[in-house]
Amino acid sequence: MKILTAENIGFCFGVRKALETIHSLLRTGRKTYMFGQLVHNPGVIESLRTLGAEIVESLDRIPRDSKESFLVIRAHGIDPQKKEKLKRHFFEVVDTTCPIVGKLFSTVQRAKREGYRIVVFGKVDHPEMEALKGYVEDAVVSESPVKPDRKTAFASQTTMSISEYSTFLQQILQKYFEHVKEMKIFNTICEATAKREREVERLAKENNLVIVVGGKNSSNTAKLARIASRFTRSVQIESERELKKDFVNYDKIAVVAGTSTPKSDVEKVSNKLQILCQEGR
Numbered sequence: 001m002k003i004l005t006a007e008n009i010g011f012c013f014g015v016r017k018a019l020e021t022i023h024s025l026l027r028t029g030r031k032t033y034m035f036g037q038l039v040h041n042p043g044v045i046e047s048l049r050t051l052g053a054e055i056v057e058s059l060d061r062i063p064r065d066s067k068e069s070f071l072v073i074r075a076h077g078i079d080p081q082k083k084e085k086l087k088r089h090f091f092e093v094v095d096t097t098c099p100i101v102g103k104l105f106s107t108v109q110r111a112k113r114e115g116y117r118i119v120v121f122g123k124v125d126h127p128e129m130e131a132l133k134g135y136v137e138d139a140v141v142s143e144s145p146v147k148p149d150r151k152t153a154f155a156s157q158t159t160m161s162i163s164e165y166s167t168f169l170q171q172i173l174q175k176y177f178e179h180v181k182e183m184k185i186f187n188t189i190c191e192a193t194a195k196r197e198r199e200v201e202r203l204a205k206e207n208n209l210v211i212v213v214g215g216k217n218s219s220n221t222a223k224l225a226r227i228a229s230r231f232t233r234s235v236q237i238e239s240e241r242e243l244k245k246d247f248v249n250y251d252k253i254a255v256v257a258g259t260s261t262p263k264s265d266v267e268k269v270s271n272k273l274q275i276l277c278q279e280g281r
């Protein structure tokens, strides 16, 4: 059996920055909260909890000690009005919104000011899209084609698939082109995730099994598993404990991971696969 680990693994810079920030706040000894899960990875959240960090799920659940505590805003960003409200409750709100996500927000805001209707290819309930609605309240967020206005600007959630965004746009053009007078298309997909998408597609074509390591609630991890499944068998696991013995029946296996998966998790999966392979001989 040949096991190949993807080149693009480990945290992206946005996630790394958010984690470095929360670790440095925790080191101050002051109570530190995160607004929602800082990273869509259960192992990482668990280790932050062990260090004392806790999650604030919503504005209705402000902890009693908020006035003495830090609150960290995750890389996905936040509705600015919500952030202002949170600032009134906490000692300090530390915003780790990824600059690439911030750029998406300013892009759609500018297009809105220029009179475009905003259509965003994304998942309605994803935190990044919930935050975006705080910048452009009437933005339409959808994963399936929608009828544009005569003047429409398109953008994408930063972690969506490049190929799926392209299909989404083509379907809209095919169906509604005559209806449109003016259109702007922004490619707001993050290069860190696009790179992984290209790599997973190549690896899926060259291997019999692709193992995608990452949180089940991570949008970009699920996307990699979906892309791989178009070409070969793919499974998504959160840790090496989910590896099955029959995986050794595949002669070429690729191990890939989402941007919120620690490199060490990927290495553990690859190592355990090697062990299973040796045991199976």
Ligand code: SF4
Binding pocket: 012, 013, 014, 015, 075, 076, 098, 099, 100, 101, 158, 159, 190, 191, 192, 193, 259
């Ligand atoms: S995936 Fe891209 S946009 Fe999202 S946090 Fe990482 S670097 Fe930022």
